[in-house]
Amino acid sequence: MNDVLEGIRVVELAAWTFVPAAGAVLADWGADVIKIEHPETGDPQRGLISSGMVTGASGVNHFIEQPNRGKRSVGIDTRTPEGLELLMKLIERADVFVTNLLPDSRARMGVDVDAIRARNPKIVYARGHGYGTKGNLAEQGGFDLAAYWSRGGIGESYSAGNGAYPPVQRPAFGDSYGGLAIAAGIAAALVKRQRTGEGSVVDVSLLGAAIWQLGPDIVGAGVLGTDIPKFDVSSMPNPAANIYKTQDGRFISFVLLQADRFWSEFCTRLGRTDLIDDDRYANAAVRFQNRTECIAELRSVFESEPLKHWEAAFDGFDGVWDVLRTPLEVHSDPQVIANGYLPRTVDTNDNEFALAASPVQFDETPLEVRRAPTHGEHTDSVLAELGLNEDEIVDLKIKSVVL
Structure with missing residues (x-):
């Protein structure tokens, strides 16, 4: 049983992989993670299965499953007053709010730090960025190929130089690592809150994650005044x-x-x-x-x-x-199997597959994982937990406020 964060509730307003990966780690550790998705579009990665990026006959969208396993999905249009109020009611009962919305979007939607803290002063507020909270790029979005692999120096460090094209980053390479960093920051902030009663604002950027990852090269370059030599x-x-x-x-x-x-x-x-x-x-x-x-x-x-x-x-x-x-060979690696690093789960279509466990184990026990939720799968049950009756939920669905 993954119970180290049992009783912790997380509200996630995020899409793609970087910040949702943090939610996946927290879910692995036993937190109740509620993923907020737009009623019509949902997380854009749900569309990859019909875009050609997710291939194969299984019908499993691994781009959704890997960073969203173990969560509950609630479809809410937070742009409407009623939808925003539902979100705030969830936040009032939450320990953590995590998002990758850009600063102007957070302010426009009414979910910036001050607005959230007005409803829950002790909440841990976690933000995932492309380039950090300060500087000219603070309000610019950034996928990991740009902010992590490119600007963070990692892609160039793997290039052969002499004008040769660098290798292309593997999918979500920086996102997965950055998400783990967010989860670690949230866990530390929860410890501080338990000790002092104060909530923290947790910030992790893909650029900052890359600098930490490439620390020996970057620190060495600063000390030497030149880039670390590359050896063929x-x-x-x-x-x-x-x-x-x-x-x-x-x-x-x-x-x-x-x-x-x-x-x-x-x-x-x-x-x-x-x-x-x-x-x-x-x-x-x-x-x-x-x-x-x-x-x-x-x-x-x-x-x-x-x-x-x-x-x-x-x-x-x-x-x-x-x-x-090869990645396929990892599935049959006896060391991987012995340590439970690729736990298996089953989706709603009875497809059985393995997910990559987040790398921390507690008490020498392999993590258990549950499938990712379908779009809006838990809307009714979560709203019922807020005290809404069936008629109220139906009325919100008729108005397209919820899915």
């Missing part, structure tokens, strides 16, 4: 901390940071004991001087045998190494 895999400073291709086109990474400690056994398992005392490679200093030649030698060795051979050869090796797995 053919000339890495430490040949024993590198990636090597096998005969069958797979890749193995080795992270032997204390290379001299492992060099003898490494070469033995390669079947190349002649390299142990080779004057060109005998210690870290000379391997660095002859790194290009050393890497070429090691590449030739690894490319002579398939992956299975090398997995057997390095079985039990004390040095750190692993195989580059």
